[in-house]
Amino acid sequence: xxxxxxxxxxxxxxxxxxxxxxxxxxxEEIDAFCSSLVYNTLYIGFQQTNPEYRSDATFTRLLLYCRxxxxxxxxxxxxxxxxxxxxxxxxxxGIKVTLRPLHFIIGPRSSLQGAxxxxxxxxxxxxxxxxxxxHALLSEIHPRNFTG
Numbered sequence: 001x002x003x004x005x006x007x008x009x010x011x012x013x014x015x016x017x018x019x020x021x022x023x024x025x026x027x028e029e030i031d032a033f034c035s036s037l038v039y040n041t042l043y044i045g046f047q048q049t050n051p052e053y054r055s056d057a058t059f060t061r062l063l064l065y066c067r068x069x070x071x072x073x074x075x076x077x078x079x080x081x082x083x084x085x086x087x088x089x090x091x092x093x094g095i096k097v098t099l100r101p102l103h104f105i106i107g108p109r110s111s112l113q114g115a116x117x118x119x120x121x122x123x124x125x126x127x128x129x130x131x132x133x134x135h136a137l138l139s140e141i142h143p144r145n146f147t148g
Contacts, residue, residue, distance in 0.1 A: 015075065017076055017077060021077040023070075025062055025066065030062065039061075043055045043060065058093040
């Protein structure tokens with residue numbers, strides 16, 4: 001079993017940062033990003049492995065927005081906190097995106113299975129997606145893992 005506190009401490013040491021990146025995808029920011037050359041370039045690469053997603057689809061727009069933010073900031077943050085309320089505002093496709101950016105980071109070894117801790121555990125009674133997710137967010141996040 002992983003120890004969340006140790007993973008966080010290691011990540012803080014590795015990045016020399018206590019900064020947590022909040023992913024809060026606001027519609028106006030996404031619209032501005034999706035009209036940029038950066039978005040077009042990311043979409044071309046994304047479409048090569050995901051031809052079923054249109055460039056104007058909510059899922060694609062949100063996913064590439066998050067991927068871009070993560071790729072630019074992961075060397076400087078100790079953890080990432082997706083703000084679920086902002087994703088829910090985009091409907092089912094927004095919820096789907098909350099899992100997808102993590103796939104690009106952590107790869108196939110993560111099960112993303114639910115795990116619920118109880119008071120006194122290293123999860124402090126919080127419901128989390130699983131130890132693998134915490135491990136990925138706190139110790140293995142690196143922009144080089146953004147492929148495909």
